[in-house]
Amino acid sequence: MKIAVLGSTGSIGNSLLNIINKNPKKINIIxxxxxxxxxxxxxxxxxxxxxxxxxxxxxxxxxxxxxTKNLKINVFNNYECLNKIxxxxxxxxxxxxxxxxxLEPTLKIIKFTKKIAIxxxxxxxxxxxxxxxxxxxxxxxxxxxxxxxxSIWYGLKNSEKNKLECIYLTASGGSIQKTPxxxxxxLKIKDLLSHPNWSMGQKITIDSATMMxxxxxxxxxxxxxxxxxxxxxxxxxxxxxxxxxxxxxxGMIKIIAHDTTMEIPIxxxxxxxxxKKFNSKKINYKIMNNLNFxxxxxxxxxxxxxLKNLPTxxxxxxxxxxxxxxxLVEMFLNKIISFNDIYKKxxxxxxxxxxxxxxxxxxxxVNEIINxxxxxxxxxxxxxx
Ligand code: NAD
Ligand code: MG
Numbered sequence: 001m002k003i004a005v006l007g008s009t010g011s012i013g014n015s016l017l018n019i020i021n022k023n024p025k026k027i028n029i030i031x032x033x034x035x036x037x038x039x040x041x042x043x044x045x046x047x048x049x050x051x052x053x054x055x056x057x058x059x060x061x062x063x064x065x066x067x068t069k070n071l072k073i074n075v076f077n078n079y080e081c082l083n084k085i086x087x088x089x090x091x092x093x094x095x096x097x098x099x100x101x102x103l104e105p106t107l108k109i110i111k112f113t114k115k116i117a118i119x120x121x122x123x124x125x126x127x128x129x130x131x132x133x134x135x136x137x138x139x140x141x142x143x144x145x146x147x148x149x150x151s152i153w154y155g156l157k158n159s160e161k162n163k164l165e166c167i168y169l170t171a172s173g174g175s176i177q178k179t180p181x182x183x184x185x186x187l188k189i190k191d192l193l194s195h196p197n198w199s200m201g202q203k204i205t206i207d208s209a210t211m212m213x214x215x216x217x218x219x220x221x222x223x224x225x226x227x228x229x230x231x232x233x234x235x236x237x238x239x240x241x242x243x244x245x246x247x248x249x250x251g252m253i254k255i256i257a258h259d260t261t262m263e264i265p266i267x268x269x270x271x272x273x274x275x276k277k278f279n280s281k282k283i284n285y286k287i288m289n290n291l292n293f294x295x296x297x298x299x300x301x302x303x304x305x306x307l308k309n310l311p312t313x314x315x316x317x318x319x320x321x322x323x324x325x326x327x328l329v330e331m332f333l334n335k336i337i338s339f340n341d342i343y344k345k346x347x348x349x350x351x352x353x354x355x356x357x358x359x360x361x362x363x364x365x366v367n368e369i370i371n372x373x374x375x376x377x378x379x380x381x382x383x384x385x
Pocket of ligand 1: 006007008009010011012013033034035036037056096097098099101119120121122145146147198199200201202203204262
């Protein structure tokens with residue numbers, strides 16, 4: 001089996017390589033990519049005997065290039081080189097770059113793989129029509145790897161989609177799960193980065209705390225499964241054991257649970273059709289007896305209210321909210337704005353008069369998304385710096 005991993009040095013990339021490490025037989029990694037972390041990328045290249053690496057950060061590229069000088073490893077600094085790397089289609093690609101930077105590489109690699117698993121939710125939100133077009137054109141299978149969306153996808157397999165009434169997406173409440181509203185602004189960055197259930201990259205950990213992550217997942221679910229917003233319900237479930245609930249119009253309900261590890265959706269995205277066994281734990285009765293479902297407190301998580309400001313159909317307006325959030329989370333992590341400012345400034349951006357026209361426009365190509373992303377960052381830089 002031949003595979004490639006975009007964003008291999010992050011949390012999803014690490015989980016995937018951990019799975020490969022446990023199931024090394026006949027898996028040939030053709031390409032690994034990263035942005036900055038040349039040390040980890042080099043370590044993985046040696047460990048898994050990978051001959052092609054892409055690293056985009058110019059300084060990291062220089063270092064990695066000199067480190068690999070006498071080794072038979074090709075190092076590139078952009079995604080224009082894919083046709084040099086892939087002589088025929090590989091079996092599987094994982095798209096796990098963080099943020100909107102993942103969209104172009106994802107679009108470019110679809111034609112080189114039989115199956116693509118996409119964790120990079122920002123791509124699915126902003127460029128879904130473009131991704132779908134490539135999937136159809138190159139006959140590439142798609143599997144969503146966000147845990148909720150993988151669960152929905154799994155639950156919908158072999159079931160009558162037209163009977164589906166609504167979907168419940170669970171949200172843990174992130175690192176502020178137990179923090180009273182008035183104390184949120186006193187939390188330190190390290191507190192906000194400490195998620196009670198998942199160990200994930202910094203951006204998505206902050207998105208979980210603001211609940212932007214769940215807003216994104218609603219949009220992601222609408223795009224992938226073609227379900228209207230009114231039929232997607234978010235429910236707080238602090239232990240992240242149940243990932244999605246599917247309610248059908250014949251009265252039946254499917255509750256999809258798995259241990260709180262991304263290795264399960266990732267493992268299934270690779271081996272799901274191969275009848276391979278994942279060594280999971282017994283059902284956890286303690287958690288099952290304390291599911292503790294609650295409505296979302298909109299005062300604590302105001303970002304969830306932004307959904308009503310968004311157009312119900314897929315459009316370039318979805319890019320605005322992703323771009324604004326990408327930029328603002330970085331500003332927050334760099335201590336330029338406060339945690340509560342993230343929501344306030346997203347609200348400012350989505351109300352800008354000049355951006356309203358994007359509510360009715362769909363991206364015709366990736367450049368329209370990239371240019372809009374740049375414009376949103378420009379507007380926010382004016383406002384924040
Ligand atoms: P992370 O920050 O841990 O890793 C990001 C990876 O992307 C790294 O390999 C990094 O080198 C690479 N990268 C960053 N910027 C890049 C750029 N400009 N160009 C090329 N590569 C770049 O992130 P993560 O937590 O692994 O999340 C990855 C994606 O998966 C995100 O979109 C996230 O929302 C989604 N996701 C993650 C989880 C999780 O458990 N971590 C769960 C569901 C969905
Ligand atoms: Mg998720």
